[in-house]
Amino acid sequence: MARRIALVNNKGGVGKSTTTVRLAEALAKAGTRVLVIDMDPQGNASRRLGWAYDTENPQNTISEAIQADRPGSVADAVQPIGWDVEYASRMALVPARLELENRMSEAGVVGAWRRLAKGLEGADAHFDYTLIDCPPSLFHLTQLALAAADSVVIVTEPEYDSAEAAGRVRDFVAQRAIELANPDLELVGVIINGVQNLASHTDQLAGIRQTFDGLVWDPVVRHRSLIVDADGDEVPLTEIRGEKAGEVRATYELLAQNLVKAVPTR
Numbered sequence: 431m432a433r434r435i436a437l438v439n440n441k442g443g444v445g446k447s448t449t450t451v452r453l454a455e456a457l458a459k460a461g462t463r464v465l466v467i468d469m470d471p472q473g474n475a476s477r478r479l480g481w482a483y484d485t486e487n488p489q490n491t492i493s494e495a496i497q498a499d500r501p502g503s504v505a506d507a508v509q510p511i512g513w514d515v516e517y518a519s520r521m522a523l524v525p526a527r528l529e530l531e532n533r534m535s536e537a538g539v540v541g542a543w544r545r546l547a548k549g550l551e552g553a554d555a556h557f558d559y560t561l562i563d564c565p566p567s568l569f570h571l572t573q574l575a576l577a578a579a580d581s582v583v584i585v586t587e588p589e590y591d592s593a594e595a596a597g598r599v600r601d602f603v604a605q606r607a608i609e610l611a612n613p614d615l616e617l618v619g620v621i622i623n624g625v626q627n628l629a630s631h632t633d634q635l636a637g638i639r640q641t642f643d644g645l646v647w648d649p650v651v652r653h654r655s656l657i658v659d660a661d662g663d664e665v666p667l668t669e670i671r672g673e674k675a676g677e678v679r680a681t682y683e684l685l686a687q688n689l690v691k692a693v694p695t696r
């Protein structure tokens with residue numbers, strides 16, 4: 431059974447989707463089988479993995495899988511990613527689109543928060559890791575992810591509001607895991623993204639390391655325009671060129687090693 435990891439922060443724009451996609455890529459390159467679940471109605475991770483909704487032949491997305499409220503329902507929404515690289519064969523996607531917003535209205539329905547956990551039963555058995563890209567809120571869609579996950583990884587920028595939001599995630603996991611019927615849910619790592627040579631970043635980095643005592647993974651991810659380009663062009667990092675391309679690839683490979691160490695495959 432796959433180890434399920436939710437990538438979370440209670441703030442948008444900190445790099446959750448980028449990190450999900452690039453960790454998945456690095457894990458697949460290293461030989462592991464990775465399923466990415468897009469739990470954000472914005473669908474950014476889906477697009478960056480080269481997926482597009484086909485109005486002529488509509489694919490199932492995570493929204494239909496959750497709506498189905500049936501054990502294993504997610505299997506019907508698993509599909510290939512759109513990249514043309516060898517290791518893409520070890521990656522798969524459960525995409526999202528705006529339609530996922532409609533699942534929000536089910537938040538008050540009895541047991542609705544368990545629907546992703548239920549839908550994943552058996553559906554990710556043939557993957558080593560399931561990475562769940564969460565929306566910036568801690569409300570229903572993220573709670574679905576937290577109820578289904580084994581572990582949480584926080585992604586944060588070294589900035590005040592992002593760090594505070596990261597703290598809210600840690601507290602939420604600590605206080606609500608039992609209520610989500612997932613008492614073993616554990617925060618296993620903090621990835622710091624978008625680091626620049628700024629005094630404020632140096633200060634915030636030190637603060638985050640202190641707050642999350644030992645949970646911060648190294649290396650931190652530097653702010654690199656190559657990352658924006660790769661995300662924008664929907665391409666894997668193996669296809670990016672430029673002075674910093676090697677550094678960017680190596681960063682995610684090392685972070686993927688952190689993940690494997692923190693959450694070994696079963």
Ligand SMILES: Nc1ncnc2c1ncn2[C@@H]1O[C@H](COP(=O)(O)OP(=O)(O)O)[C@@H](O)[C@H]1O
Pocket residue numbers: 441442443444445446447448449474623624625651652653654655657658659661662
């Ligand atoms: N390390 C980085 N350096 C430069 N740009 C980045 C970096 N990480 C992410 N980005 C860009 O920042 C924007 C927000 O990232 P995204 O992953 O969408 O954040 P979130 O999912 O947390 O909302 C995107 O345009 C993305 O390409």
Ligand SMILES: [Mg+2]
Pocket residue numbers: 446447448470474475563564565
């Ligand atoms: Mg996102």
